[in-house]
Structures are given as structure tokens and as C-alpha cells.
Amino acid sequence: MKTMLLVLAAAGSMVMAGGVGAADAGADLAKAKGCLNCHAVAEKKVGPAYKDVAAKYKGNKDAAATLTAKLKDGKGHMKIAASDAELKTLVQWALSAK
Numbered sequence: 131m132k133t134m135l136l137v138l139a140a141a142g143s144m145v146m147a148g149g150v151g152a153a154d155a156g157a158d159l160a161k162a163k164g165c166l167n168c169h170a171v172a173e174k175k176v177g178p179a180y181k182d183v184a185a186k187y188k189g190n191k192d193a194a195a196t197l198t199a200k201l202k203d204g205k206g207h208m209k210i211a212a213s214d215a216e217l218k219t220l221v222q223w224a225l226s227a228k
């Protein structure tokens with residue numbers, strides 16, 4: 131019986147890891163790149179909360195391109211040292227914040 135429960139618990143955590151993979155990748159990267167020193171998802175720190183950024187750009191189809199350019203070229207934001215793929219992950223994660 132105990133073994134059965136362990137098997138079920140292991141299977142359950144695998145399913146969950148799959149489900150939140152994209153959000154985790156964004157959050158981990160934001161931490162690794164130091165974004166979270168100035169930003170948080172839900173509250174204003176040095177920079178705006180990502181959920182406020184997401185709200186501000188809601189319905190703006192150029193949002194991802196605008197923000198990626200801002201971070202990449204350091205226009206209106208400090209320049210971020212990250213690859214294009216990393217910036218894409220970060221921006222998409224920030225824009226999906228709730």
C-alpha cells in the first residue's frame with residue numbers, strides 16, 4: 131500500500147512539472163539574470179511589477195518586440211546581457227504575469 135502511494139505521488143509530481151515548465155523557465159531565468167533584484171511578479175520594487183507590465187501591454191500585439199528591443203538595446207531600460215532566445219523567454223514570461 132505504501133509503495134502504491136509513493137508511485138502515485140511520483141507520477142503526480144511529474145505531471146505537475148510538465149504543466150508549469152514554461153513559467154518555471156521564465157522565473158528561473160529572471161532570477162539568474164538578476165531581473166528579480168529590481169522586479170517582482172506581483173509588487174513594485176525598483177521596477178514595476180510584471181503583472182502591471184503585462185496589464186499595460188495587454189492587447190498590444192507589438193508588446194513582445196517593443197520590450198525585447200528595449201532590454202536588448204538598453205533604450206529606456208538598462209541594457210540586459212542575454213541572448214535573443216533568453217530575452218524572448220523573459221519577455222514572454224513577464225507579459226504572461228498575473
Ligand code: HEC
Nearest residue numbers: 163164165167168169176177178183197206207210220224
Ligand atoms: C537595476 C534595476 C533593474 C534590473 C536589474 C532590471 N530592471 Fe526592468 N525595469 C527597471 C525599472 C526602474 C523599470 C521602469 C522604467 C523603465 O521602463 O525602464 C523597468 C521596467 C521593465 C519593464 C517594463 C518596460 C515598459 O516598457 O513598461 C520590463 C518588461 C522589464 N523591466 C524587464 C526586465 C527584465 C526581463 C530584466 C532582467 C533581464 C530586468 N527588467 C532587470 C529596473 C530594472
